[in-house]
Each structure stands twice: as structure tokens, then as C-alpha cells.
Amino acid sequence: MKMNVVTLLKDRGLFEDMTSPDLPKVLESPCTVYAGFDPSSDSLQAGNYVTIMVLRHFQRCGHKVIALVGGATGMIGDPSGKDAERALLDEETVIRNTEGIRENLSRFLDFDHPTAPAKLVNNMDWLGAYGFITFLRDVGKHFRMGAMLGRESVQRRLAGDSGMSYTEFSYQMLQAYDFLELRNREECIIQVGGSDQWGNITAGIELIRRLNGKQAYGLTVPLICDNQGQKFGKSEGNAMFLDASKTSQYDFYQFFLRSEDADVIRFLKVFTEVPLDDIEALAEEHGSHPERRVAHKRLAEEMTRAVHGEAGLSMAQAATGVLFGESMQGLKAEQLLGIFADVPSCELTHDDVSGQNILDVALRSGLCKSKGDARRLIQNGGLYLNNDRVSGVEQSVSDSDIIDGCLLVLKSGKRNYRLVRIS
RNA sequence: GGUGGGGUACUCAAGCGGCCAACGAGGGCAGACUGUAAAUCUGCUUGCUUUUGCAUACGGAGGUUCGAAUCCUUCCCCCACCA
Numbered sequence: 001m002k003m004n005v006v007t008l009l010k011d012r013g014l015f016e017d018m019t020s021p022d023l024p025k026v027l028e029s030p031c032t033v034y035a036g037f038d039p040s041s042d043s044l045q046a047g048n049y050v051t052i053m054v055l056r057h058f059q060r061c062g063h064k065v066i067a068l069v070g071g072a073t074g075m076i077g078d079p080s081g082k083d084a085e086r087a088l089l090d091e092e093t094v095i096r097n098t099e100g101i102r103e104n105l106s107r108f109l110d111f112d113h114p115t116a117p118a119k120l121v122n123n124m125d126w127l128g129a130y131g132f133i134t135f136l137r138d139v140g141k142h143f144r145m146g147a148m149l150g151r152e153s154v155q156r157r158l159a160g161d162s163g164m165s166y167t168e169f170s171y172q173m174l175q176a177y178d179f180l181e182l183r184n185r186e187e188c189i190i191q192v193g194g195s196d197q198w199g200n201i202t203a204g205i206e207l208i209r210r211l212n213g214k215q216a217y218g219l220t221v222p223l224i225c226d227n228q229g230q231k232f233g234k235s236e237g238n239a240m241f242l243d244a245s246k247t248s249q250y251d252f253y254q255f256f257l258r259s260e261d262a263d264v265i266r267f268l269k270v271f272t273e274v275p276l277d278d279i280e281a282l283a284e285e286h287g288s289h290p291e292r293r294v295a296h297k298r299l300a301e302e303m304t305r306a307v308h309g310e311a312g313l314s315m316a317q318a319a320t321g322v323l324f325g326e327s328m329q330g331l332k333a334e335q336l337l338g339i340f341a342d343v344p345s346c347e348l349t350h351d352d353v354s355g356q357n358i359l360d361v362a363l364r365s366g367l368c369k370s371k372g373d374a375r376r377l378i379q380n381g382g383l384y385l386n387n388d389r390v391s392g393v394e395q396s397v398s399d400s401d402i403i404d405g406c407l408l409v410l411k412s413g414k415r416n417y418r419l420v421r422i423s
Numbered sequence: 424g425g426u427g428g429g430g431u432a433c434u435c436a437a438g439c440g441g442c443c444a445a446c447g448a449g450g451g452c453a454g455a456c457u458g459u460a461a462a463u464c465u466g467c468u469u470g471c472u473u474u475u476g477c478a479u480a481c482g483g484a485g486g487u488u489c490g491a492a493u494c495c496u497u498c499c500c501c502c503a504c505c506a
Contacts (some may be wrong), residue, residue: 093503381454
């Protein structure tokens with residue numbers, strides 16, 4: 001017999017709250033569940049991955065899952081969890097982002113499942129053409145001001161000093177309506193989301209009850225933070241994207257490999273499908289030999305495989321092996337090219353490089369964003385050419401630095417590599 | 424529509440005529456120490472040059488002044504209260 005999905009989520013630290021204690025009982029028979037994804041970027045990030053995992057767990061437990069891309073609501077912006085009004089995205093951007101997210105999601109959910117295939121929907125399909133007057137009459141009528149104003153997300157914004165626009169205030173109606181729509185057309189009775197979605201979810205449940213007299217449920221997932229309380233994977237513009245063109249396999253792998261000790265076991269539970277017993281064993285080994293970093297390696301491995309496939313993983317591992325191992329002396333350009341396949345690279349002409357000052361080369365390669373930036377890096381001793389520390393700003397690149405006449409390897413710090421192909 | 428308070432670099436937040444490329448904190452980057460961890464310590468954090476400058480920059484546009492983030496005008500935006 002299958003494990004109840006609620007128990008499973010609890011065990012993995014993926015459960016925060018539910019709207020009714022009856023939910024586990026309801027989930028004993030197959031249900032339809034949905035989660036929404038906001039197209040505020042053209043690629044999902046590691047933070048969204050938690051929600052994807054939850055849907056996967058539901059699917060594994062025999063439930064039907066729907067991933068909703070907020071093509072329409074993305075035009076408005078969800079105020080939940082934000083303390084300032086969000087800049088509106090133009091329609092074109094939202095459409096492009098919606099497509100990107102659609103692509104991302106399709107990699108993680110099973111759309112060909114024999115009994116319960118996943119489904120992807122876009123709320124633009126029903127909200128896009130909904131007239132304002134009609135919407136107010138049909139839907140708005142069922143929302144009470146008191147309840148809307150009482151929402152935590154609204155209250156916090158009103159209490160703060162940035163206030164809130166009517167547009168964002170209306171957001172909760174739209175998401176509530178999504179739930180209603182899915183309840184009607186897909187028999188979807190459960191919505192899952194991050195804990196910041198509680199208000200939006202309950203708004204939907206209430207709307208369904210008022211309009212259809214039917215029961216619906218909500219389940220929330222804790223927001224995943226690192227042990228510093230920072231929102232996961234978003235440490236200042238360093239978001240880990242689930243898209244190789246935005247975050248290379250190598251960087252992705254490295255990100256998880258470098259997780260803090262205090263986080264790694266929890267991350268394994270939350271982000272991967274490694275059985276809990278195995279995680280327990282990893283925790284033990286990590287406890288006695290932290291320097292071996294077995295848990296870190298497993299985490300990075302599982303994540304990279306899930307997101308970038310077996311090929312992506314082996315590339316990332318190969319690169320890691322070389323880059324953190326011995327020097328690169330004696331390696332041929334061809335070998336290096338293979339190893340560095342997914343390390344960010346650029347192409348420069350021979351004249352751009354040969355005889356040029358190292359500052360200019362660092363700048364042209366895109367490793368540094370300005371000459372001043374490059375200069376600082378070198379003065380701090382943080383720039384490496386072919387894994388040898390650059391001694392000073394006067395150093396220049398000579399032909400003998402160019403490996404096999406076609407390759408340079410630049411590095412900033414311990415781990416930010418940049419490959420320069422010479423044409 | 425009225426009154427009052429605001430808009431400063433990635434974020435928060437000082438500055439309120441020259442000493443301001445702008446205190447401080449956080450974040451980020453780099454160095455040392457380590458286990459590609461944490462904690463700690465150090466340096467950097469607009470661009471170009473070099474260490475002396477130059478150009479941009481304190482919501483937008485004008486103005487006053489030898490000189491403005493700082494004063495004035497006007498516009499835009501945000502907040503609170505009143506209508």
C-alpha cells in the first residue's frame with residue numbers, strides 16, 4: 001500500500017500546514033492537486049524546485065497533478081511575501097517567461113504517466129478574456145472587504161510605508177478564481193504552495209465553497225531558507241536557474257557541493273528523492289567525517305542529475321575533478337575543451353589576447369566587468385591565468401600562455417572559471 | 424483636491440551649501456585560515472586613468488551660486504491624515 005503523501009511530506013520537511021485536518025484522509029484516494037508558478041523570470045530557480053518536488057511526490061503517490069503557469073497573474077504580480085510593489089512586466093516579457101517556465105516544468109513532471117499524467121495549464125486561457133465588469137459581477141461579488149483587508153499580505157503592506165496599489169490588492173481574487181476554475185474543469189480539489197501562499201489558497205477555498213458549495217483543501221510547504229535565514233538560492237542576484245543557459249551545469253553542481261554543513265541534510269530531504277534511510281546513513285558519515293563531504297557530493301550529484309541529466313552531471317563532475325585537482329599542466333587543449341564544456345566561455349581573436357595586458361584580456365573575456373574590477377581582483381591576488389596566480393597588473397599575455405595556440409583559462413578566485421577560445 | 428512627510432549607490436540607511444564618489448550596516452567579490460563548509464581576520468565594492476585627476480551619479484527637468492545630494496521653481500512617484 002502506498003504511503004500517504006502528507007506523511008511523506010512531513011517526513012521530508014516539506015510540510016508546513018494544511019487547511020483541514022481531514023486532508024490526509026481525503027488523500028487516501030487519488031485526487032487532483034495543483035500548484036502555481038509565477039512567470040516573473042524566464043526560468044525557474046532552485047527555490048521553485050521545492051514546489052516541483054512536492055508535485056512529484058504527489059504524483060508518485062498516485063495523484064494527478066497540474067502545474068499552473070501564471071501567464072495572466074504574472075501581469076499583475078503577487079504581493080504575498082513582498083514588502084514593496086513590484087514593477088509591472090510588459091506583456092511580451094510575460095509571454096516569453098511563460099514559455100520558458102513551461103519548458104522547465106515539462107522536464108520534471110511526468111506528462112505521460114499511464115494512470116495519472118501531469119498537466120500544464122496557463123491561467124491566461126481563462127483570465128485573459130474575462131471582462132472586467134463580468135468578473136466583478138461573477139467573482140468580485142463573493143469577496144468581502146473585511147476578509148480581503150484582513151489578509152496578512154495586505155496588512156503587512158498597509159502597515160509598512162510602501163502601501164499597496166489596487167492592482168496588487170486584486171491579485172488574491174485572481175488566484176482564488178484560478179482555483180475555482182480548476183475545481184470546475186479538472187476536479188482539482190487541492191492547492192499546494194509556499195507558506196506565503198496561505199492567504200491566496202484559502203481565498204480560493206472560500207470562493208469555491210460560496211459559489212459551488214464544494215469542499216477544497218490547501219497544503220503549504222515551508223519556505224526553504226539556508227541556516228542564515230536567507231531565502232534559498234537567491235543570495236543577491238546569484239539565483240540558481242534550472243536552465244543550463246542561465247546557470248551552467250558546472251555552476252549548478254558547485255552551488256550544491258558548497259552548501260553549508262548545517263543545511264546539507266535538510267536539503268537532501270527537501271530537494272531530492274533519496275530515500276530517508278540513505279539520508280540517515282549520509283548524515284552519520286558526515287557527522288564523523290565532515291571533511292569527506294559525502295552528503296554534499298550526493299546532494300550536488302542528485303540535483304545536477306535531476307535538472308541537467310546524466311550527461312550534464314558527468315560534465316560537471318569532470319570539470320570539478322580537474323579544476324579542483326592538480327594543475328592543468330600537460331593537458332591538451334582538446335582535453336580541456338571537453339572538461340570545460342559547460343564552463344562559461346567566450347571567443348576572442350589572437351590579436352585580442354596576444355601581447356595584451358592581462359587587464360584587457362580579463363575584461364574582454366567577460367570575467368571582469370570593468371578594468372577597475374580586474375585591477376582590484378589582481379591586486380587582491382584573485383586572478384589566475386591557466387591556474388597560475390597573476391602577479392601584478394602589468395602582466396601581459398604572451399603566445400606561450402596560449403595552450404596549443406587556441407586556449408586560455410582564466411579564473412577568478414577558487415572556482416569561477418572562464419574559458420577563452422582563440423580564433 | 425488640501426495639508427504634512429518622503430524619493431540617496433545591490434538593499435537598508437546617514438548626510439541637509441564646499442572637507443561627498445557620498446558615514447554606517449547588510450549583501451556581494453577577493454585574500455588568509457580550512458574540508459571547494461562554517462566562524463574569524465584583511466582588502467575591495469560607478470567607469471576611465473592612475474593614485475593625482477577626469478567623467479558620470481544622490482526621482483526627472485530647469486534655476487540660484489565661484490561651488491549643490493544639500494537652497495529655489497516645476498514635474499513625476501510613494502506614504503499618512505483630511506476632503
